[in-house]
Amino acid sequence: EVQLLESGGGLVQPGGSLRLSCATSEFTFSNYGMNWVRQAPGKGLEWVSAISGSGSGTYYADSVKGRFIVSRDNSKNALFLQMNSLRGEDTAVYYCAQERVAGGVGNYFENWGQGILVTVSS
Amino acid sequence: EIVMTQSPATLSVSPGERATLSCRASHNVNSNLAWYQQKPGQAPRLLIYTASTRATGIPARFSGNGSGTEFTLTISSLQSEDFAVYYCQQYNSWPLTFGGGTKVEIK
Numbered sequence: 001e002v003q004l005l006e007s008g009g010g011l012v013q014p015g016g017s018l019r020l021s022c023a024t025s026e027f028t029f030s031n032y033g034m035n036w037v038r039q040a041p042g043k044g045l046e047w048v049s050a051i052s053g054s055g056s057g058t059y060y061a062d063s064v065k066g067r068f069i070v071s072r073d074n075s076k077n078a079l080f081l082q083m084n085s086l087r088g089e090d091t092a093v094y095y096c097a098q099e100r101v102a103g104g105v106g107n108y109f110e111n112w113g114q115g116i117l118v119t120v121s122s
Numbered sequence: 123e124i125v126m127t128q129s130p131a132t133l134s135v136s137p138g139e140r141a142t143l144s145c146r147a148s149h150n151v152n153s154n155l156a157w158y159q160q161k162p163g164q165a166p167r168l169l170i171y172t173a174s175t176r177a178t179g180i181p182a183r184f185s186g187n188g189s190g191t192e193f194t195l196t197i198s199s200l201q202s203e204d205f206a207v208y209y210c211q212q213y214n215s216w217p218l219t220f221g222g223g224t225k226v227e228i229k
Contacts, residue, residue, distance in 0.1 A: 035218075037166075044209065044220060044221070044222045044223045045158075045160075045166065045209055045211075045220040045223075046220065047211075047217060047218040047219065047220065050218070059216055059217070060217075061217050062123070062217065095165055095166075100168065100171065100177075106213055106216060106218060107154075107171075107213045108156035108168060108171045108211060108213055109156075109166075109168060110168045110177060110178075112165035112166060112167075113165065114165060115165055
């Protein structure tokens with residue numbers, strides 16, 4: 001069974017930084033594009049970022065472009081999201097999500113982590 | 123950016139009844155449309171992709187239809203476990219975008 005487990009969330013002040021990690025197992029990690037999707041408290045889903053299986057392609061929502069950096073370590077089966085210049089509106093549960101189709105990026109997501117809460121507040 | 127609009131925001135349905143949820147795209151997304159179900163405190167669950175293909179393990183009472191800009195998700199006979207929030211998502215172009223969701227509640 002595919003496992004995705006986020007970590008690294010918590011409380012951070014506005015303007016601060018945080019790095020999220022997503023540990024994965026039970027699939028060939030390097031074959032799949034990966035994504036970050038967030039959900040503000042009581043709100044809907046917002047796609048944040050995607051990265052191709054090789055890591056050569058990265059994509060961002062306009063709301064985070066220039067502040068967030070997505071990366072991956074295929075030797076460790078891990079996905080990361082470096083979040084800088086954090087704002088109150090970045091407060092959300094952040095999910096990592098696996099593309100359903102091997103070899104692609106920017107599609108739909110079959111497997112999701114349980115989510116990790118990031119709170120930006122002074 | 124393609125804006126996805128879901129309606130209604132809330133749908134009140136009795137168990138055993140049929141529910142029809144709508145999703146409209148601001149631009150043509152072809153059949154690059156997925157549906158997800160989310161229950162409180164849980165991650166979303168993929169139901170439908172390419173507008174009408176059920177994901178692995180999804181019961182046949184869930185069906186998707188549409189192409190271009192107009193899509194529907196139908197639940198033929200609501201079960202107690204189907205009361206949840208449903209989201210559509212387009213993956214025709216960057217950025218990927220979700221609709222605002224439809225909450226299906228017990229009438």
